[in-house]
Amino acid sequence: MDGKAVAWLLVGAMALIMNWLLLFSSYRLSGIAVSTVVYHVQPFFLILLATLVQGEPLQRHKIPWLVLALLGVALTAGVQWGGHLKEGMLQGVAMALVAAFLYSVATLTTRKLRGIAPAQIAGLQLLLGVPLLAPWTDFSIASFTPTTWASLLTLGVVHTGLMYNLMYAAFQRLSAQRIAALSFIYPLVAIAVDILVFHVVFGGAQVLGIGLILLAIAAHQRDWPFPGLRSKVSV
Numbered sequence: 001m002d003g004k005a006v007a008w009l010l011v012g013a014m015a016l017i018m019n020w021l022l023l024f025s026s027y028r029l030s031g032i033a034v035s036t037v038v039y040h041v042q043p044f045f046l047i048l049l050a051t052l053v054q055g056e057p058l059q060r061h062k063i064p065w066l067v068l069a070l071l072g073v074a075l076t077a078g079v080q081w082g083g084h085l086k087e088g089m090l091q092g093v094a095m096a097l098v099a100a101f102l103y104s105v106a107t108l109t110t111r112k113l114r115g116i117a118p119a120q121i122a123g124l125q126l127l128l129g130v131p132l133l134a135p136w137t138d139f140s141i142a143s144f145t146p147t148t149w150a151s152l153l154t155l156g157v158v159h160t161g162l163m164y165n166l167m168y169a170a171f172q173r174l175s176a177q178r179i180a181a182l183s184f185i186y187p188l189v190a191i192a193v194d195i196l197v198f199h200v201v202f203g204g205a206q207v208l209g210i211g212l213i214l215l216a217i218a219a220h221q222r223d224w225p226f227p228g229l230r231s232k233v234s235v
Contacts, residue, residue, distance in 0.1 A: 012109030013128040019102040030092025042100035043180030050176030064226040069216035075209025118168035181220035
C-alpha cells in the first residue's frame, strides 16, 4: 500500500467515524425522522464532490429526480412542518448535515482505493475508529447483559463487517450518480422492517412518499427525462 492510498484510507476512516458520531448525536437532538430527512441530502453532496474532486460529469437532468426522492423521504418520515422548534433541533439538523457531507467524503475515498479489498478497507477503518472514539467512550459501565452483547456483536459482524464489505465493493464499481440514487433504498428498507417486524401502519402521505422514492430511483436508473425538462444536459 503506497503513501497516497494510506492517506485516502485515513481520510475515509476519520470521515466515516465522525459521520456516525454526529448522526447518532443528531438522532438524540432532532429525532430520527428529521435527522433521516436531513441526512439524505448526502446524495447531492456526493454528486457535487465527485464533480469537483474526481471530474465526473454533472448530469443536471437527473438532479430533479434526486430532489423528488428527498421529498419522498420527508413524507415517509412523517416530518411535522411548522410549530415551535424543540430545544436542540437546529443543532441536531446541523449535525446531520455535516454527517451527510462526511459520509460523502468517505464514499469518494473508498472509490480511490480500488486496488484494496473492500473487507480490508472496512477492517482498517474499524481499527482506526477505536482510538478516534476512545475520548467519547464511557468506561464506567460495570457489565453488559447477554442481549447487549448480542446487539454489539450483530452491529460489529453484520452491520459493520458484512455490510461495509458489500457497500465498498459496490462503491468501487458504480458511478457517483448511481450511488446517489441507490442511497434512497435505505429508508425504504427501514420502512419494510417497520411493517414486517413492528407491524407499523402508514398513512396516506407516507405511502405517497414511498411511491415517490421508488419512482425517483427507477427514473434515475433508467434515465427517464423529468417532466418539463426538454433536454438532458451534462456538464
